[in-house]
Amino acid sequence: MSPRPLLAEVNRRLAARAAWHPLEIAFWLAALASVFVLPGRHLILTEIAILGLFALSLDLILGYAGIVSLGHAAFFGFGAYTAGLLAKHGIVTEPLLALIISGLVATLLGFVTSFLVLRGSDLTRIMVTLGVALVLREIANRYAWLTGGADGLQGVEIKPLLGVFRFDMFGHTAYGYSLAVLFVLFLLARRIVHSPFGLSLQSIKGSPLRAAALGVPVNGRMIAVYSIAAGYAGVAGALLTQTTAFASLSVFDFDRSADLLLVLIIGGTGYLYGGLIGAIAFKLMQDYLSALTPQYWPFWIGLLLVTIVLVGRERVSSWTLPIRRLAGRLDWRSGRPHAAG
């Protein structure tokens, strides 16, 4: 038998690994406060919440399982059109139920396409995911009788949420709804990544060869997380449709997938908050810069991207280290020395 103090220490450390950090609580309290404190900004906050959820989805596969995708908009778009069609044709009129269905439909698409990303290098995965998104976009374009083609899906009417809350033009309902969905799905993601399943994903990211050699069914785990992530992206897309009462081909755009990667690069991968922080930074920057230079704002985004990648995210984040150190450790991983190289 092992000595008791050692067991107790291990148990304590493992419990601390999944414990809520004060900064996390502060983050969500701030998000909650934004509902009441910033009523005039609910439209952009809704966009941030949706982008944050979308980025959370990519973080699950990229940050945890190491699956890179440049076509994540495929699932976002699939969820967006599903929600739009459900509402337009009055199939499922209650938004929350329609949202869940859209998420499940996207999960199914994720499951079917997951087999394409199992093998190969990052480059092949980038190409395959990109290809899937392009194919879906052209399918949506081609079957205009169903999707409205290039004109987008017109005549989508979103009924009150739960039969009670009407979607208003100021985005109050939309923001409360989006934030609540984001929070619930975040809780689920947090639960998943701190589970043995989540740990096995990290092992796959580290070395699929070794993961398999210690008994992890690598393909099965990748299929599972890819499907879950697709569902998250589908929900994000459905939220966009429901909060704007419109879906267009742009939901499948390459730009959307590429921006998403940028969001995660800004915020960092593998700790769940990267997508959320990245979404806030990206949207605020976009908002600010596009007001400043309506035509040329992508210039600044591009410059930022190059800076982050060249300088290295670790160094950029080290600039904020004093603040973070002051506030304690953001999560259990950031307190550790970083991997060499």
Place this chain on the structure above:
Amino acid sequence: MAVVLETVGLEKRFGGLVAADNVSLKVEKGARHALIGPNGAGKTTLIDLLTGVLRPTAGRILLDNRDITALKPHARVKLGISRTFQITQLFADLTPLETIGLAVSERFGAGKDWWRRVGSRPQVIDEVVQILENFRLVDVMHDTTAILPYGKRRLLEIAVAVASAPRVLLLDEPAAGVPEEERHVILDIVAALPQEVTVLLIEHDMDLVFQFARHISVLVNGGLFAEGTPDAIARDARVKEVYLGEATHV
């Protein structure tokens, strides 16, 4: 003695190169079996074939007379075949505690648990701590693998393989590159493995091989060249010529 692991006419070709040439190898239960041969003889290829990393071009692999040739690597682990890697294969971002915990929880079939928190199964934790102690990894158990000293990483490499509770353990040069003063730790651990665990060892260090093995197979150019007890192999003139003779020139 019962044969636990067997290959029948195993062959692996990479284009024109024959990496495994009609290998029919029998490993007995509880064996201390060493696989030696010059560089490029196909030793690691054979381990890759046995563990399912590579698919053979022809031939079969039997575990307890059951054909496992078509099984995936993780399924073979579940049946009790476990290995170490010649070039350390670990998870840079995970700690030894997490790495061993992962292996043990996969063995308990808990790896697909997505709702439980890591560390909420006492029997897993008990065993993980036991292994960390046996492998002298307690002092570094919370450090990420990336910052561990090389010797500790080699220990972790073996610890992970042992954490799968193998019946057949394939050690691919476990002490490769480990400084002399840390070597004995690895050798002690290998020597202390339970007798019922079958060990197949690949090693270049002849001292270690002759100290450890009770049976030796010599692989040359992908084919089995000679087999026998350490004494017989040491006396075999042909082996001396192709292998031991060559080694003296190194």
